Amino acid sequence: MSRVFVVIRFRVGESAQAEFAVRLQAALDVLGKQKGFVAARAGRNVDDPELLALTLEWENIGSYRRALSPYEVKLAAVPLLSEAIDEPTAYEELLPEYLPQH
Template sequence: MLVVSRFRVSEAEAGEFRPGLQRAHEALAERPGYAAGWIGRNLDDPSLWTLVTTWENVGAYRRALSAYDVKLHAVPLLSRAIDEPSAYEVVEPGSDLNIQQTRSLG
């Protein structure tokens, strides 16, 4: 599973925002089920930042969000994300896409 969180940050806020985003990423990276992640800044519009993480499954991501350290360091920052869907299924060759079904925590 892939999570893409985008943020709009003014140039004046960027100096404070970057270390906070890094700490949020570190808190998430410490959780079970985390696979990989990175922080990015848009080349054409430097006010756009992103935090991209990959997880073993949706349950691992949801459990990570409830961890104390993540609530302390990541959730407040993630609440600043642009209001848009952020969780994606990774497309595998030959798989069906966008099947409407209940997502389990496992």
């Protein structure tokens, strides 16, 4: 099975981003404890500061889907994730991580 990365985008007004970051950290705290979790990264778009992105990496699609089921995830992460822009989010890895040769 291939690794899966998840790209979740949010539209958050600049004045609401500090509160959003607190909720995002709480969601990542519980997601990061789930079996199959590899890494997470969050950022703000450089051209549109109200567009935020969260990427999650999982060992496989099953790990990602199962990670959304525990009660603590439903409390801390699912409400935040439900605010995401409605678009497909999970991507199967086609190529291994590219690291430039120096």
